[in-house]
Amino acid sequence: MIESPQPIEQIELPLGFSFSSVVAGIKASGRPDLALVECSPGTQAAAVFTTNRVVAAPVEVGRASLKASGGAIRAVVVNSGNANCATGREGLRACRQICQQTARMLSVAATEVFPSSTGIIGVPLPVGKIMTALPDLLSARSATKEAAGQFARTIMTTDTRPKLASALIRGRREAFRILGVAKGSGMIHPKLATMLVYLFTDVSATAAPLRSLLRHACDETFNCISVDGDTSTNDTVLLMASGKSGATLRDRAVAKSFRSALLEVCHSLAQQIVSDGEGIQHVVRLSIDSARDRNEAMQLARAIAHSPLVKTAWAGADPNWGRILAACGNSGVALDPARVNIFIGDQKVCSNGQAFKFDKEKAHQHLAGRTCDIRVQVGRGRKNLCFYTTDLTAEYVRINADYST
Amino acid sequence: MIESPQPIEQIELPLGFSFSSVVAGIKASGRPDLALVECSPGTQAAAVFTTNRVVAAPVEVGRASLKASGGAIRAVVVNSGNANCATGREGLRACRQICQQTARMLSVAATEVFPSSTGIIGVPLPVGKIMTALPDLLSARSATKEAAGQFARTIMTTDTRPKLASALIRGRREAFRILGVAKGSGMIHPKLATMLVYLFTDVSATAAPLRSLLRHACDETFNCISVDGDTSTNDTVLLMASGKSGATLRDRAVAKSFRSALLEVCHSLAQQIVSDGEGIQHVVRLSIDSARDRNEAMQLARAIAHSPLVKTAWAGADPNWGRILAACGNSGVALDPARVNIFIGDQKVCSNGQAFKFDKEKAHQHLAGRTCDIRVQVGRGRKNLCFYTTDLTAEYVRINADYST
Numbered sequence: 001m002i003e004s005p006q007p008i009e010q011i012e013l014p015l016g017f018s019f020s021s022v023v024a025g026i027k028a029s030g031r032p033d034l035a036l037v038e039c040s041p042g043t044q045a046a047a048v049f050t051t052n053r054v055v056a057a058p059v060e061v062g063r064a065s066l067k068a069s070g071g072a073i074r075a076v077v078v079n080s081g082n083a084n085c086a087t088g089r090e091g092l093r094a095c096r097q098i099c100q101q102t103a104r105m106l107s108v109a110a111t112e113v114f115p116s117s118t119g120i121i122g123v124p125l126p127v128g129k130i131m132t133a134l135p136d137l138l139s140a141r142s143a144t145k146e147a148a149g150q151f152a153r154t155i156m157t158t159d160t161r162p163k164l165a166s167a168l169i170r171g172r173r174e175a176f177r178i179l180g181v182a183k184g185s186g187m188i189h190p191k192l193a194t195m196l197v198y199l200f201t202d203v204s205a206t207a208a209p210l211r212s213l214l215r216h217a218c219d220e221t222f223n224c225i226s227v228d229g230d231t232s233t234n235d236t237v238l239l240m241a242s243g244k245s246g247a248t249l250r251d252r253a254v255a256k257s258f259r260s261a262l263l264e265v266c267h268s269l270a271q272q273i274v275s276d277g278e279g280i281q282h283v284v285r286l287s288i289d290s291a292r293d294r295n296e297a298m299q300l301a302r303a304i305a306h307s308p309l310v311k312t313a314w315a316g317a318d319p320n321w322g323r324i325l326a327a328c329g330n331s332g333v334a335l336d337p338a339r340v341n342i343f344i345g346d347q348k349v350c351s352n353g354q355a356f357k358f359d360k361e362k363a364h365q366h367l368a369g370r371t372c373d374i375r376v377q378v379g380r381g382r383k384n385l386c387f388y389t390t391d392l393t394a395e396y397v398r399i400n401a402d403y404s405t
Numbered sequence: 406m407i408e409s410p411q412p413i414e415q416i417e418l419p420l421g422f423s424f425s426s427v428v429a430g431i432k433a434s435g436r437p438d439l440a441l442v443e444c445s446p447g448t449q450a451a452a453v454f455t456t457n458r459v460v461a462a463p464v465e466v467g468r469a470s471l472k473a474s475g476g477a478i479r480a481v482v483v484n485s486g487n488a489n490c491a492t493g494r495e496g497l498r499a500c501r502q503i504c505q506q507t508a509r510m511l512s513v514a515a516t517e518v519f520p521s522s523t524g525i526i527g528v529p530l531p532v533g534k535i536m537t538a539l540p541d542l543l544s545a546r547s548a549t550k551e552a553a554g555q556f557a558r559t560i561m562t563t564d565t566r567p568k569l570a571s572a573l574i575r576g577r578r579e580a581f582r583i584l585g586v587a588k589g590s591g592m593i594h595p596k597l598a599t600m601l602v603y604l605f606t607d608v609s610a611t612a613a614p615l616r617s618l619l620r621h622a623c624d625e626t627f628n629c630i631s632v633d634g635d636t637s638t639n640d641t642v643l644l645m646a647s648g649k650s651g652a653t654l655r656d657r658a659v660a661k662s663f664r665s666a667l668l669e670v671c672h673s674l675a676q677q678i679v680s681d682g683e684g685i686q687h688v689v690r691l692s693i694d695s696a697r698d699r700n701e702a703m704q705l706a707r708a709i710a711h712s713p714l715v716k717t718a719w720a721g722a723d724p725n726w727g728r729i730l731a732a733c734g735n736s737g738v739a740l741d742p743a744r745v746n747i748f749i750g751d752q753k754v755c756s757n758g759q760a761f762k763f764d765k766e767k768a769h770q771h772l773a774g775r776t777c778d779i780r781v782q783v784g785r786g787r788k789n790l791c792f793y794t795t796d797l798t799a800e801y802v803r804i805n806a807d808y809s810t
Contacts, residue, residue, distance in 0.1 A: 054734030054742045054758070086730055086742070088759035121727025122760045228713040230728075231735045308633040308713070308797070309805055316806030322526025323635075325491055329459030330636045337459045337491070353459070354493035355527045392713070393806075394799035400714055401721030401798075 008149035012166040014177040014202035016040035016242025019147035020140035021154035024133035026081035026119070026126055032154040034130060036137050037076040037198065038106065043242045045073040045114070046210035048218050050235035056085035057095040057125075058115040059234060065099070065111040071207025073240055074108040076198065077115050077137075080155050080183070084117040084125040085233045094127035101131060105138050116196055118157055118183060118234055148179065155183040155196055158399065159276055165268035167261040169247075171254050176203045176245035178261050182269040185227070185278050197222065197237040197269060203258055204243030204250075213259055214239045221266040223298075225388045226305045227277035228396070274388045279395030282314055282367065286387040287375040296333050297385035300378065303331030304389075311392035314372070319363035321349045328376065339379030345372070413554035417571040417582040419607035421445035421647025424552035425545035426559035429538035431486035431524070431531055437559040439535060441542050442481040442603065443511065448647045450478040450519070451615035453623050455640035461490035462500040462530075463520040464639060470504070470516040476612025478645055479513035481603065482520050482542075485560050485588070489522040489530040490638045499532035506536060510543050521601055523562055523588060523639055553584065560588045560601055563804065564681055570673035572666040574652075576659050581608045581650035583666050587674040590632070590683050602627065602642040602674060608663055609648030609655075618664055619644045626671035628703075630793045631710045632682035633801070679793045684800030687719055687772065691792045692780040701738050702790035705783065708736030709794075716797035719777070724768035726754045733781065744784030750777070 017037055024034040039045075047066055049059050066073070077098055084091045099113040106113075117125065141147070152162035163182040168175060182197040199214070218237055239262075241249075249255045274283055286304060291297035304310055307327040313320040321342045328335060342350035345366035347358045366372060422442055429439040444450075452471055454464050471478070482503055489496045504518040511518075522530065546552070557567035568587040573580060587602040604619070623642055644667075646654075654660045679688055691709060696702035709715055712732040718725040726747045733740060742758035750771035752763045771777060 052731060052734040053736075053738075053740055054730050083727075086727055086755065086759055088743075088757070120725075121731060122755065123727075124760070230712050230714045230731065233731050233734060306711075307635050308801070309635045312802050312805035315802060318806065320525075320527075322488075322491055322528075325459050326457060326526060326635065326638050329457040329638060331458075333458075335458055338493075350491065350527065352493070354491055355529065392802060394802045396713070397717050397720060397797060397799045397802060400717035401723065 006164050006166060008145050011145055011148065011164055011179060012168040012177040013143070013145050013148060014179050014200045014242060015244035016043060016202050017200050018141040018143040019151040020137055020142065021150045022133050022137045022140060024079065024129045026079055026129060032150065033079055033081045034133050034137055035078045035151045035154040036141060037151065038141055039074050039240055040242050040244060041074070043073050043240050044071045044205055044207045044210060045238060045240045046071065046207050046214045047236060047238045048214060050232055052231050052233045054086065054233045056083050056117055056234040057087060057091035058084055058117045059236060060092065061095045061099065062114050062116065062236065065114060068111040069109065072112050073114055074112040075102055075106055075114070076238065077102050077113060078117070078155050078196065079130060080118050080157055082117060082119040082123055082125050083121045083234050086122040087124055091125060094125045097127060098130055101134055105134065114238060116236055118155065118196055121233060148181065152181045157183065158185045158278055159183050160185070161276055163269055163272040163276065165265045165272070167265050169257045169261050171247045171251070171257065174246040176247040176254070177201060178265050180265040180269045182273055184273040185276050196234070199237070199239040199262070199265065201240070202242045202245035203254065204248035205241040209249050210239050210241055213262055217262045217266040220263060221270040224386065225270045225274045226302065227274060227280070227390050271388060274390060277390040278399045279393045280390040281393055282391045283371045284314060284389050284391070285371060285373050286389055287373070288385045288387065289375060289377040290379050290381055291383045291385065292381035293383050294385065296380070297383050299333050300328055300331050300376065301385060301387035303327045304376070305387060308392060314367060314391035315393045317364050317367035319344050319349060319360060319367060324374065324376065325350060325353065328378070335378050335380060341377040343375040411569050411571060413550050416550055416553065416569055416584060417573040418548070418550050418553060419582040419584050419605045419647060420649035421448060421607050422605050423546040423548040424556040425542055425547065426555045427538050427542045427545060429484065430534045431484055437555065438484055438486045439538050439542055440483045440556045440559040441546060442556065443546050444479050444645055445647050445649060446479070448478050448645050449476045449610055449612045449615060450643060450645045451476065451612055451619045452641060452643045453619060455637055457636050457638045459491065459638045461488050461522055461639040462492060462496035463489055463522045464641060465497065466500045466504065467519050467521065467641065470519060474514065474516040477517055478519055479517040480507055480511055480519070481643065482507050482518060483560050483601065484535060485523050485562055487522060487524040487528055487530050488526045488639050491527040492529055496530060499530045502532060503535055506539055510539065519643060521641055523560065523601055526638060553586065557586045562588065563590045563683055564588050566681055568674055568677040568681070570670045570677070572670050574662045574666050576652045576656070576662065579651040581606060581652040581659070583670050585670040585674045587678055589678040590681050601639070604642070604644040604667070604670065606645070607647045607650035608659065609653035610646040614654050615644050615646055618667055622667045622671040625668060626675040629791065630675045630679045631707065632679060632685070632795050676793060679795060682795040683804045684798045685795040686798055687796045688776045689719060689794050689796070690776060690778050691794055692778070693790045693792065694780060694782040695784050695786055696788045696790065697786035698788050699790065701785070702788050704738050705733055705736050705781065706790055706792035708732045709781070710792060713797060719772060719796035720798045722769050722772035724749050724754060724765060724772060729779065729781065730755060730758065733783070740783050740785060746782040748780040
C-alpha cells in the first residue's frame with residue numbers, strides 16, 4: 001500500500017500547467033491559503049462533485065461554468081480555511097467575483113476559471129482578502145515541481161501532509177504524464193466524488209471521454225474510502241487535460257494506458273487521504289467477498305466502516321469480531337449469518353457465523369500494525385470489493401471537539 | 406426530562422410477579438449475573454425484537470416460544486455478561502436447556518419460559534454455570550420492591566445505574582400498575598425494538614392488544630433514541646400482564662389510561678438509557694420540525710445523531726451548526742437547504758440555510774449543559790419529531806477500545 005506521497009523531486013509534471021500560492025490571510029495560522037493553477041489554451045476538463053444536498057457556492061459555480069464552457073478550462077482558484085458553504089447569495093456573488101477578476105487578469109472567459117473552497121461551513125468568505133491577493137497570486141505562477149508541491153500544501157486544512165501521486169506513461173510515440181493532488185482528512189466518506197482532488201495530464205482529450213474515465217476512476221478509488229462517514233459539502237474531483245504531450249486519447253493504446261494510470265494515481269491519492277485520516281492509528285483494508293453485487297458489497301463495507309463500536313475496537317487492536325458481524329446484520333443486506341466468515345489478517349476468526357478457534361494474541365498483534373486486513377465473506381454471490389477505512393480514536397474526538405467556531 | 410430512575414422504595418410493584426438474582430459466575434467482576442421473574446398463572450405477554458439480521462439465540466427461542474404458547478408466559482430467565490449470539494446450534498441448545506430446566510422446576514411448559522442474554526458476542530454461553538445456579542435462583546424469588554430493584558441491577562452490563570420507571574393508575578373501580586425495567590448504555594440505536602426492557606403490569610389483557618400497545622409505545626420512545634447508532638443483536642422489549650389487579654383492557658377507560666401510562670413509563674426508560682450512554686457528557690433533545698412525514702423526520706434525526714462530526718462538536722459544546730446542516734444534506738432526504746433553519750437552545754443560528762447572527766458564547770453555554778436542545782426546521786411539511794441522542798466523547802472511545810476480548 002502506497003501510503004506516503006511522492007517526494008516532490010520525483011513527481012512527473014504534465015506539460016501545460018503552472019502553479020502558484022500565496023498567503024491571503026484566510027487561515028488563522030498565517031499559512032498559505034490561496035492557490036492558482038493556470039492551464040494552457042485548449043485544456044479540457046471533467047469533474048465530479050459531492051452528492052450532499054447542501055453544496056458549497058464554488059461547487060454550484062464550478063458545475064455551471066464547466067457546462068457553459070463545454071469543458072474548456074484555463075484556471076483553477078482554490079482557497080483553504082473557508083468552505084464558502086451555507087453562505088447564500090453573498091457566497092455565490094463572492095465566488096463569481098473571484099472567477100471574473102481572475103479571468104480578466106488572464107484574458108480568458110470567466111466560465112473557464114474553476115473555483116474551489118475548503119474549510120469551515122457557514123462563515124462568510126473574506127472575499128476582500130482574496131481579491132487583494134490575486135495580483136501577487138497571478139504573478140507568482142511557474143511550471144515547476146516546487147510550485148506544484150506548494151499548491152498541494154496550500155489546499156490543506158486538517159491534513160498533516162500534502163498528497164501527491166503521478167505517473168509517466170511511455171506511448172509508442174509520445175510519453176505523457178498524470179499528476180494528482182488531493183486534500184482531505186476528516187469528513188471523508190465520498191459518495192460519487194471526494195474532497196478536493198486535482199488531476200492534471202498532458203494527454204489530448206475532449207471532455208466526454210474524460211468524464212467517463214474520471215467517473216470510473218472515482219468509483220473504484222475515492223468512493224471506496226471512509227474515515228468518519230461524513231460526506232462533505234465541497235467534495236470535488238477535477239481532471240484537466242492540456243494535450244501538450246502530443247499523445248491523444250483517440251489512440252486506443254494511449255486510452256488504455258491512460259485509463260489504468262489514472263486509476264493508479266487516484267488509488268494512491270485515496271490511500272494517502274485515508275492514511276492521513278484525523279487522529280487515526282490504523283488503516284484498515286476491508287475486503288468484502290462473495291456479495292451479490294457491487295451495491296451490496298458497498299452497503300456492507302459502509303455499515304462496518306461506520307460502526308463506532310467496530311472502529312473503537314480497531315483503535316484498541318481488539319479482535320472483537322462479534323461487532324463486525326453485528327454491523328453486517330445492521331447493513332440492510334438480507335444476509336444469512338450462518339454463511340458469514342470473518343478473517344483478521346490471515347486467520348479465520350468466525351466461521352459460518354460462529355466463533356472459530358484462533359490465536360487471539362496473533363490477531364491482536366496484526367491489528368496493532370499500521371495497516372490491518374479484515375476480510376468478510378458473505379456467501380451470496382461473486383462480487384468482491386476492497387474498501388479502505390480507519391479506526392476511531394480519542395484523538396479524532398479531540399480534534400473535532402475543540403471549541404473553535 | 407426524567408433522567409434518574411425512580412428510587413426503589415417509590416416504585417409501584419404490579420401484583421403477580423416475583424423476582425430473584427444470583428451470581429452464576431458469568432461476569433468476570435463477580436457481580437450478580439443471572440435473574441429470574443416468575444409470572445402468576447394466566448399472565449399474557451407481547452414482545453418486540455431487534456431488526457438486526459444477526460440475532461442472538463435467546464431472541465430466536467423467545468420469539469418461537471411466545472408464538473407457540475399463544476402469548477402465555479410464566480417466567481423470564483436473563484443472564485448478563487454473555488450475549489449468546491453467534492454461538493450457533495450449541496448456543497440454541499444451551500438456551501433451550503435453561504428454559505426446559507426452569508420450566509421443570511416451576512412445573513410450567515418450556516414455551517412459557519422466556520430467555521434473554523446480554524453481553525459479549527461470539528463467546529459460548531457457560532451453560533453449566535447457569536444450570537448449577539438455577540436451584541438457588543428459584544428458591545430466592547420474592548414479590549418485593551427490593552427484589553425488583555436487584556433484578557434491574559443484575560441485568561446491567563456497561564450501564565452505570567439501574568433503570569426503572571413505574572406508574573399507578575387509579576381506575577373507576579380497581580387501581581393497576583405498570584413497572585418497567587431496562588438495561589442499555591452502548592450499541593444503542595433501536596430499530597423497532599430496543600435493549601432489554603421488561604414491562605410488568607397487573608392489568609388483565611390478551612396478547613393481541615398488548616402487542617399493538619407495545620408496538621405503539623416502542624415507536625414513540627425506544628425507537629427515538631440513539632447513543633452510537635449501533636443496533637444490538639439482542640434487543641428485546643417484553644410486556645407482561647398478570648391480570649391480578651382486576652382491571653381489564655376490555656374496559657375502555659382502563660385501556661385509554663393504560664396506553665398513556667405505558668407510553669410514560671417507556672419514555673422515562675428511554676431517557677434513562679440515553680442519559681446513561683457510554684462516556685456521554687450531554688443528552689441532546691433533537692427536534693426535527695416540518696418534515697413531510699415521520700420516516701423523513703426519522704431519517705434526518707438519525708443522520709444528525711450518527712454524524713461523528715456533529716457528535717464530537719457537541720462533546721466540545723461547539724455551536725458549529727454547519728456540521729448539522731451538512732449532516733441533513735447527507736440524510737438522503739431531498740431537502741432544499743434554502744428552507745432550513747437551525748436553533749441551539751432558543752437562539753436561531755442558521756436561517757434559510759445561511760449563517761444567522763447569534764450570541765456564540767450563549768450558545769456555547771447552552772451546549773455545555775447536561776441537556777441541550779437542537780431544533781432543525783426543514784420546511785417540507787407538518788410532521789415534528791423529538792429524538793434523544795448524545796455526544797461522542799473520548800471516554801466512549803476508551804470504553805470501547807479496551808482490549809477485552
